[in-house]
Amino acid sequence: MDLASSIGGKIQKGEVLSAVDKYEKYHVSYGGQEEERKSNYSDMVNKYYDLATSFYEFGWGESFHFATRWVGESLKESIKRHEHFLALQLGLTPGQKVLDVGCGIGGPLREISRFSSTSVTGLNNNEYQITRGKELNRLAGVDKTCNFLKADFMKMPLPDNSFDAVYAIEATCHAPDAYGCYKEIYRVLKPGQCFAAYEWCMTDSFDPNNQEHQKIKAEIEIGDGLPDIRLTTECLEALKQAGFEVIWEKDLASDSPVPWYLPLDKSHFSLSSFRLTTVGRLFTRNLVKALEFVGLAPKGSQRVQDFLERAAESLVEGGKREIFTPMYFFLARKPESDSN
Template structure:
């Protein structure tokens, strides 16, 4: 895409985000819902839900191809709908993590981000790219920890506005920059970055190989790429109906064209030229506390009182309350049409992810560090 065309599209997306969400950022789920443009939100929800079959058996190969071909529209529609719910239920970092005994939820999330930074050996003065940065939670944590300069790349204008606002709040505006861009066509020259990372974001790409090739291109020779990837494990059986339904629910509820395997990820890395330095499934480390316990609303595994308050939102009672408040607000016009449907599909997402974890067929944190060889040729 030419720069002039990209700038025009960027301006259109920002205008759309403001039309959908309001011209000013709000604080809290209910304030955000009340500020949304009803007509625009309804169109957005219809755009997203029209890309799916009704269930695993009716979600055809043609549906998958359509989602892959329109991945940018798919993901943008999803995060325009889901971002405020994510922040309400989970916080400002949109990812999973492991939990150690006695470790509070938000501290565990930070440790997970620090682990990535340390394994990548991010140092002050390095130029770092965060691919699919969300509202910038990991970027802020890693910037504080390392002193590095980080550019967050995101294709969702609403999330970018939030990311910039949060960076100012944490006095990080000089270290962090957030730009709009497509990770299948990263808007930087070859060999630009010392380090690149992605936190549960590249799973949205139409192909692993496509997004990994772009990351390889803009990474300097000798540079490292670290990633937490969403994958089906070797235990997944595509002929098993239960497994198929779980995979369909994960894809539908989380805006994925499909859910690919660990083997697919490793093969794609090698195909584009990366050397794999480290690989491990952090969801399968024998932890006593499950990585998905907050999402299933399991209060028994909570470590602190604050964890109880966080997890209450995910319990059956918490979900019931949230859904019915949304239903009332939507009925009286204080929340846009499609709000309840968004809440319900996020419940499908949560239930499917938990089921995948329990069955051992899904991981949201297959972790790898891959190196671009020093001798790598620059792509034309």
């Protein structure tokens, strides 16, 4: 029932179906163009997260990201470790002021704040996710050290040199321009301090002339609210252009002992992540269909479930072919003497 009442986020229930129509038309499968997605990225991403957030939380929990995983480690454990790894790479110390760029409903910022005893501000342009995040902060008892700011990460209403560290977890892939996004992050970060991120990227194995590769890329874009998925090399170049010194970078998916896409793989069954399995997704699909039929979930809910399922299948295929990664990691530093 919580899932049914949350579908659509801040979109009026009677307008969910038309929002699905408008969202789908941004994408290649429905005749959409990359430039249109980039120029209207804020509307597209907001519609996506209004429509998809309740499904994410229902199936995935509070942290909407993948993780490297050890044999014998649960999905939940791997997600926490992935967040702790980021905090350790940034060298976070108690009392520091940290910015989470594109924070979702705040699962990672709550975990990182508790792990490192820092104050974390989550920046997000989606009103529904912020409302949900504030309630979860209150329930977790971290509302004194964690807060949210509704803003566009391409033009942050924040002063220069105001944060001790900045991170982004599978979020800046929504930016229409990596350089513009990284430049804003550079501006608000204090000199000598670091920015770390996990980026969604196409790898060097991606062939733009391969129709199967292009189909996988397009399905991931529509299923995950992305204007365009950049190559790892494009992200690296944008970082350098923005003024960052790159300390190290690597596609962490390349040597994960357990494949990052395993929770979405139809051939895999797990009780600990049941809702992500084939049986669990079938259950969710039928549940949403029934809720929509009796009027408890808004019309269009099943279509949201459908494009999320297609994205899951393409993520698995992209992972198996090694043409896509959700965890191109980099740690970059803003020079002490900022000449930009």
